[in-house]
Amino acid sequence: MDKTENSKESQPERPTPPTVASKMALMWADRLGRASIRAIQTLALIALLWVLVEAATRVPLVTTPVLIALILASAMAPVVRLLAARGWPRAVAVLSSFLMILVVGAGIVGGIVALVRQQAGALAAGAEAGIGRLQEFITTGPVALSSTQIDAARNEFQKFLTGGTLGADALTGLRTAGEIVAGTILTAVILFFFLKDGEKIRTFLIGFLPKPHRGTAHLAADRSIIVLGGYVRGTLIVAAIDAAIVLAGLLILRVPLAFPLAAVVFLGGFIPIIGATAAGSLAVLVALVENGPLPALVVLIILVAANQFEHHLLQPLFMGRVLRIHGLVIILSLAAGATLAGVVGALLAVPLTAVAWTIYKTLSRPDTPAPEPLPQIQPDQQD
Numbered sequence: 001m002d003k004t005e006n007s008k009e010s011q012p013e014r015p016t017p018p019t020v021a022s023k024m025a026l027m028w029a030d031r032l033g034r035a036s037i038r039a040i041q042t043l044a045l046i047a048l049l050w051v052l053v054e055a056a057t058r059v060p061l062v063t064t065p066v067l068i069a070l071i072l073a074s075a076m077a078p079v080v081r082l083l084a085a086r087g088w089p090r091a092v093a094v095l096s097s098f099l100m101i102l103v104v105g106a107g108i109v110g111g112i113v114a115l116v117r118q119q120a121g122a123l124a125a126g127a128e129a130g131i132g133r134l135q136e137f138i139t140t141g142p143v144a145l146s147s148t149q150i151d152a153a154r155n156e157f158q159k160f161l162t163g164g165t166l167g168a169d170a171l172t173g174l175r176t177a178g179e180i181v182a183g184t185i186l187t188a189v190i191l192f193f194f195l196k197d198g199e200k201i202r203t204f205l206i207g208f209l210p211k212p213h214r215g216t217a218h219l220a221a222d223r224s225i226i227v228l229g230g231y232v233r234g235t236l237i238v239a240a241i242d243a244a245i246v247l248a249g250l251l252i253l254r255v256p257l258a259f260p261l262a263a264v265v266f267l268g269g270f271i272p273i274i275g276a277t278a279a280g281s282l283a284v285l286v287a288l289v290e291n292g293p294l295p296a297l298v299v300l301i302i303l304v305a306a307n308q309f310e311h312h313l314l315q316p317l318f319m320g321r322v323l324r325i326h327g328l329v330i331i332l333s334l335a336a337g338a339t340l341a342g343v344v345g346a347l348l349a350v351p352l353t354a355v356a357w358t359i360y361k362t363l364s365r366p367d368t369p370a371p372e373p374l375p376q377i378q379p380d381q382q383d
Contacts, residue, residue, distance in 0.1 A: 053340065057340055057341055060341065060344070061179060061182065061183055061186070062186075064183060064187075064341075064344055064348075065183050065186040065187035065190055066190055067348055067352070068187050068348075069187050069188075069190035069191040069194050070194060070228070071228050071231075071232055071348075071351055072101060072187075072191055072232065073191055073194035073195050073198060074224075074225045074226075074227075074228035074229040074232070075228065075229040075232035075233055076097045076098075076100075076101060076195060076229075077195075077198070077225055077229060078229060079093075079097050079100075080093050080094055080097050080195060083096060083097070091196070094192070094195045094196045097195055098191065098192050098195055101191065102188065111263075112263040112266070112267065115259050115260045115263050118260070202218075202221055206218060206221070216362065216363060219362055220358070220359045220362040220363060223358050223359075223362055224355045224358050224359060227351070227354050227355055227358050228351055228354075228355060231350070231351045231354060232351075233318070234315070234318035235269065235270055235272070237314075237318050238269060238310055238314045238315060238318060239265075239266050239267075239268075239269025239270055239276065240266060240269075241310070241314060242265055242266070242269045242276045242306050242310055243262045243263070243265045243266035243269065243276075244262075245302065245305075245306045245309070246261070246262050246265045246276075246280055246283060246299075246302060246303065246306060247259065247261075247262035247265075249298070249299060249302040250262065250283060250287075250299065253287065253291060253295045253298060253299065254291070255283065255286060255287045255290060255291055255295065255299065256286065256290050257286055261280075261282060261283040261286060264279045264280075264282055264283075265279050265280050265283070267279065268280070270347055271334065271346050271347060272315075272330055272334070272350050273307075273311065273327060273330055273331060273334075274331075274334070275346075276303070276306065276307065276310070277303050277304070277306075277307045280299075280303040280306075281303075283299050283303070284296050284299050284300050284303070287299045311327075325350075325353060325354055325357055329353065330350055330353070333349040333350055333352075333353040334346050334349050334350065336349060337349025337350075337352075
């Protein structure tokens with residue numbers, strides 16, 4: 001009996017066969033498994049972002065006024081704080097800032113519309129004649145293209161301009177006018193409440209987060225406001241300088257419709273990198289028709305020089321501390337925004353991309369330098 005027990009004890013124990021769970025754990029533990037997990041997480045995040053973008057683009061009458069009001073409120077937040085710091089009651093400071101935005105915005109838009117309407121017929125005729133002369137030069141020049149290729153390119157360009165929700169609705173005429181009026185009123189109402197109760201709205205939304213993360217979320221919100229406000233103010237200054245440079249060149253060259261063309265350049269300046277130059281191509285066409293090839297070439301040189309001056313001096317000077325994203329990212333975001341929402345998407349793509357990058361940097365590395373000096377918010381300071 002003792003020998004049998006000793007022999008049993010001397011035999012090695014059989015290893016327990018691996019379970020299905022342990023096999024699965026081993027399969028996901030190697031490099032390929034970890035890469036697969038990251039790929040699944042990335043696909044899930046992309047799917048979530050796609051759903052959010054699709055939902056936002058389905059209701060542009062809501063999302064567009066909210067985004068525009070948020071950007072304008074971020075730009076005017078320093079004015080409200082300055083007036084409040086000087087002893088103004090907050091309600092009066094908010095109302096004064098709100099009225100100032102309305103007056104300035106209405107003045108700019110009204111002035112541009114008046115200039116364009118005053119000479120709209122001549123502007124359209126000059127542009128059409130310029131396009132015809134340019135098409136004639138292309139078809140008979142050294143690198144001749146067929147009329148079919150030119151018409152196809154023109155149709156694609158028109159599809160690009162009318163792409164997205166805004167471009168599709170623009171073809172409906174009266175409906176678009178009603179939506180613009182409704183969107184403008186809604187933007188004004190949302191802007192007023194953002195200026196009045198912005199802090200309360202932000203605290204309410206961040207209150208849904210776990211308490212340890214609220215301080216970082218407040219810090220990300222503060223930096224996002226700085227980025228949006230700096231972007232709006234810088235873009236306004238840069239667009240005005242671009243328009244002034246082009247206006248001076250057109251007046252010196254005695255190109256007709258100088259003020260309406262400069263107004264078009266000013267509006268195009270709100271689309272970074274390519275906006276002012278693309279809008280200024282209309283001035284080149286008018287100069288080509290009315291003044292000849294040499295003045296048109298000079299206008300083109302002025303546009304290119306203004307673009308380089310903007311890119312290398314004005315933007316680093318006025319937006320260098322807040323818009324810290326590469327030019328390629330700006331171009332890609334413009335293309336994505338124009339594809340998703342037409343002209344409105346192109347206008348909002350860059351500031352939204354800058355804010356997204358700011359939030360990502362703040363959440364991943366809260367100790368990174370802010371766009372401008374601002375007080376650090378510790379998590380234990382938020383309830």
